[in-house]
Amino acid sequence: MSQPTSPDYTTLDAPARLALAYAPAHARPAWEALLLFERRLADTARPGRDPMMIQLRLAWWRDRLGEPASAWPKGEPLLARLTVWDSARGALEEIVNGWEASVVGDDGGVELASARIAAYVALGRLLDVSADAAVRTVASDVVRPETAQGPAPRLPRPMRPLSILRVLSMREARHGRHSPVLDILRILRIGVLGR
16 A cells, blocks of 8 residues: 655646746746745645644744745745745735634635735736736636636736636636636637737
8 A cells, every 4th residue: 555645845736837837937936936835825724634733834834934034944945935035925924824814713715815816916016017906806816716707907927827827717616617628728818918
C-alpha cells in the first residue's frame, strides 16, 4: 500500500498555470507567488481539519507577514517566492485574516472575499498598473462569480491573468453548463486582446 503524497506547493494547478501563461515575464514572479499562497492557505483551512490546528498554521503565516522579508526564515520555498510582495505583504496578511474569519467566525467568507479582491488590487500596484477600479471589478467577479454582471473591463497586460481567472471562475460557477470550445476561444481572445 503506497503512502499518500502531500500536495506540491511549488507548482500550480492547471487553471492557475493557464492564467499565469498570459502574464508578461516581469509580472510572473508576483503572480505566481500570490497564486501559490492562495493555494497553500486554502489547503491549510480545508474542511475537515481541526480548527485549532488551522489557527496555529494561519498564525505562523500572520507572524511571518508581519515582519519584513529580510527577517523571514530560510528554507520555506513559498516565503522565498513571496519576497517580491515585501512592500505589499499587508495585503497577504489580510488574506490570512480572512481565512481565519471564515474558519472560526460566521461571516460566510465575506472578509476572505474582500481580502482576496484587495490582494489583486495590491498586485496591480506592485506591477505598476494604475487601474484600481477595473482590477477591483474583475477581481470581484473572480472571487464572487455568481454576482458577475456584464462584460469585464479591459485590464492592462500585467493583470491579464486576472481576466483569465474570471472566465475560469465563471465557468466553474455555471456547474457544468459550459462549452469547452467557447471557453477556450474566450480565454484566447482575452489573452491576446485583453477582453
